[in-house]
Amino acid sequence: MRTVVATSAGLTLASSSFVAAVSVANFVLGDTAWIAILVGGLLCTLAAFCFSELNGLLPSAAGIRLYFNRAFNDRVSLTVSILYMLVVIVGVVGAESYVLSTLLSDVIPAVPPYVWIVLMLLLVTGMNIRGIKIAGIFQDIITYGLMFSMLAMGLIALFKVDFQLNAPLSPGGATGIISAVAVGVFLFVGFEWVTPLAEEVTQIRQISRGMMAALGILSVIYAIFTTAMTATVPKEVLASFAAPHLVFARAVLGGAGVTWMTAVSLAATLTTFNAGLLSVSRFMYATAREHALPQIFSKISMRYFTPWVSILTLFLIGLVVSGVILLTHRYLVLVHLAAAMESIVYVMAGLAVISLRRRMPEQERPYRIPFGNLVPVLTILVFAVLALTVLVTSPWVLVNLAVALLLCLVYVNTAVPYLKKKHQARRPATRRRPQRRPEGAGGN
Amino acid sequence: MATHEEITESLRVFTEKYNKNERLKIMNRDWNRVVVVQATDVDSQHTLTLVDGVVSLKEGKASNPDLTVISDSETLADIFYGDITPTGPYNNGTLRIIGSEDDIIRLDFISLMIWGE
Numbered sequence: 001m002r003t004v005v006a007t008s009a010g011l012t013l014a015s016s017s018f019v020a021a022v023s024v025a026n027f028v029l030g031d032t033a034w035i036a037i038l039v040g041g042l043l044c045t046l047a048a049f050c051f052s053e054l055n056g057l058l059p060s061a062a063g064i065r066l067y068f069n070r071a072f073n074d075r076v077s078l079t080v081s082i083l084y085m086l087v088v089i090v091g092v093v094g095a096e097s098y099v100l101s102t103l104l105s106d107v108i109p110a111v112p113p114y115v116w117i118v119l120m121l122l123l124v125t126g127m128n129i130r131g132i133k134i135a136g137i138f139q140d141i142i143t144y145g146l147m148f149s150m151l152a153m154g155l156i157a158l159f160k161v162d163f164q165l166n167a168p169l170s171p172g173g174a175t176g177i178i179s180a181v182a183v184g185v186f187l188f189v190g191f192e193w194v195t196p197l198a199e200e201v202t203q204i205r206q207i208s209r210g211m212m213a214a215l216g217i218l219s220v221i222y223a224i225f226t227t228a229m230t231a232t233v234p235k236e237v238l239a240s241f242a243a244p245h246l247v248f249a250r251a252v253l254g255g256a257g258v259t260w261m262t263a264v265s266l267a268a269t270l271t272t273f274n275a276g277l278l279s280v281s282r283f284m285y286a287t288a289r290e291h292a293l294p295q296i297f298s299k300i301s302m303r304y305f306t307p308w309v310s311i312l313t314l315f316l317i318g319l320v321v322s323g324v325i326l327l328t329h330r331y332l333v334l335v336h337l338a339a340a341m342e343s344i345v346y347v348m349a350g351l352a353v354i355s356l357r358r359r360m361p362e363q364e365r366p367y368r369i370p371f372g373n374l375v376p377v378l379t380i381l382v383f384a385v386l387a388l389t390v391l392v393t394s395p396w397v398l399v400n401l402a403v404a405l406l407l408c409l410v411y412v413n414t415a416v417p418y419l420k421k422k423h424q425a426r427r428p429a430t431r432r433r434p435q436r437r438p439e440g441a442g443g444n
Numbered sequence: 445m446a447t448h449e450e451i452t453e454s455l456r457v458f459t460e461k462y463n464k465n466e467r468l469k470i471m472n473r474d475w476n477r478v479v480v481v482q483a484t485d486v487d488s489q490h491t492l493t494l495v496d497g498v499v500s501l502k503e504g505k506a507s508n509p510d511l512t513v514i515s516d517s518e519t520l521a522d523i524f525y526g527d528i529t530p531t532g533p534y535n536n537g538t539l540r541i542i543g544s545e546d547d548i549i550r551l552d553f554i555s556l557m558i559w560g561e
Contacts, residue, residue: 061545062535069536289531300553302471433454433525
């Protein structure tokens with residue numbers, strides 16, 4: 001259970017989360033960001049209910065690839081999965097590398113930001129190719145250490161400024177609140193990536209409980225930390241930095257705070273990078289194995305049993321994406337893009353629960369969401385509104401997501417049938433399995 | 445629907461092919477695992493045991509397997525004869541594997557090494 005909570009929370013804790021937290025604070029008035037964050041966490045709990053039912057029904061490391069395949073069809077499942085993985089890798093690598101390289105360049109100005117990016121990507125790529133996983137007890141130590149650090153730093157700051165809520169329940173207009181909650185969802189992005197553990201845990205319900213516990217703990221920690229940040233440093237100042245947590249740490253504890261926050265940020269980014277690269281490279285390997293990506297991506301290292309071509313491809317994509325973000329400084333677009341994509345996936349998870357209740361009514365469900373279709377319907381409505389809000393308020397996100405979706409649709413409808421046909425042509429003409437003789441056709 | 449004998453034969457062919465592949469045996473010499481193969485539509489259970497890189501097959505189910513491969517008899521026979529890759533049935537839910545993700549990938553890799561793409 002401890003590891004399930006650590007895995008779920010660890011995947012969401014990232015350096016770019018601090019940027020998203022400041023973004024949330026800027027959408028609402030005064031020191032009311034905590035309201036948007038708690039609401040965001042609560043809404044993600046709706047999605048967590050849906051993932052709990054889906055995971056219990058179809059426990060598999062394939063995750064949404066399998067849920068959407070069964071609920072809709074293979075093409076929808078493949079299109080959404082590829083789009084999701086694309087957004088995740090671009091979002092995670094782009095935003096994370098930008099935030100952390102800015103932070104490290106601030107601490108050690110002699111080293112240019114891109115050098116830090118290359119070093120980090122090389123480290124994580126090397127770890128992935130060697131098959132070194134941050135798992136089990138190490139994941140627990142890192143995640144609980146991160147959460148403790150955020151909580152401690154937040155409480156120290158609140159104590160130092162003798163914090164009192166000025167206008168605790170006046171967050172401002174509806175548009176600002178909805179935008180804040182929509183971006184607030186980004187703070188919890190990835191909590192459901194714990195579902196691949198379904199094949200490893202002895203009790204499926206542990207995954208559900210772990211997800212819920214992680215969301216609860218993270219909501220409180222993010223709320224305290226964000227309130228402390230905005231109470232210590234003006235929101236406008238925080239928003240003008242790509243590493244606002246460093247500015248905050250410096251204001252609270254000076255040099256010691258900078259060292260502490262640098263360690264926190266490094267650990268957060270490395271675990272996020274590692275988890276992102278691990279999940280996406282395995283997805284690429286599995287997709288190539290089912291002939292929906294070129295065969296080369298299924299190549300495995302004979303020494304370490306890891307999909308090295310997929311990992312190296314992601315390394316190269318990471319270098320390009322990071323370079324582009326470093327030149328354009330549009331890292332916030334990636335944060336909003338990931339929030340919108342995550343909301344879309346949650347909408348589809350709600351739809352999948354309803355669809356699978358119709359398609360597989362007799363199938364055993366270790367966990368079934370109570371109150372009929374109320375929670376899935378709420379999930380669909382809430383996250384549809386949040387996704388639309390992000391897309392309407394950020395035209396760049398809309399354009400990027402539309403282009404990516406179009407490319408995925410074209411790929412799935414043209415390249416995938418071609419690859420599958422090519423594979424069929426290469427297969428042996430006859431099956432290896434001997435034909436069974438018909439009943440009663442005994443030899444004489 | 446495949447019969448228990450057909451599944452046994454597919455696993456025997458798989459075991460034979462594996463043990464003839466010296467490279468695979470060297471690569472898996474530290475990967476000692478017990479794999480149970482279980483059909484959902486016929487009464488058929490087998491245990492593959494990997495020790496020091498060599499695999500052996502037994503009928504019946506071991507008590508504490510590291511991996512459990514569960515599917516309908518047709519899919520199991522087709523997978524172990526190498527007529528289909530495990531990934532397709534895995535992604536559409538026909539095939540379920542209980543175990544660690546790393547072990548699942550290793551098993552898929554062994555199938556890739558034996559049967560090719």
